[in-house]
Amino acid sequence: MAERTLRGTRMVSFSMETTDNVVPSERQMIAYVCEDGHRTELPFSVEAEIPSTWECRCNKLAKLEDGPEPELKPTKPVRTHWDMLLERRSVPELEELLEERLQLLRERRGEKTKKRSA
Numbered sequence: 001m002a003e004r005t006l007r008g009t010r011m012v013s014f015s016m017e018t019t020d021n022v023v024p025s026e027r028q029m030i031a032y033v034c035e036d037g038h039r040t041e042l043p044f045s046v047e048a049e050i051p052s053t054w055e056c057r058c059n060k061l062a063k064l065e066d067g068p069e070p071e072l073k074p075t076k077p078v079r080t081h082w083d084m085l086l087e088r089r090s091v092p093e094l095e096e097l098l099e100e101r102l103q104l105l106r107e108r109r110g111e112k113t114k115k116r117s118a
Helices: 081-088 091-109
Strands: 027-033 039-045 053-055 061-064
Touching: none
Parallel strands: none
Antiparallel strands: 027 039, 027 061, 053 061
16 A cells, blocks of 8 residues: 555645646736825726725725725614613613512512512
8 A cells, every 4th residue: 555655745735736728818007095194005906896995014904096985884783782671671660670589689689678669
């Protein structure tokens, strides 16, 4: 079996394909500019759809130079725990639950039950 193994070649890192007779597609240089003034030029295929924004090297959003303003996607407001709680219960129900829990805590501590006046 040792006679049949390939020695001296690393099949994982090298391809046996050649680039002979391969014609690359036409390229165009597209420029993006971020708010800090960094200008980035990138090659794109003529057939490619050009994105309106690109991440700059300073991690800010760069816009297409001399291009239309990018369409910003509408964002949903952040849902807090309170918002999600109000989806399940009304404020009077929450006040009633709070009073029940406070009553249990007072009983555990041995306090006399106090009735809150509203």
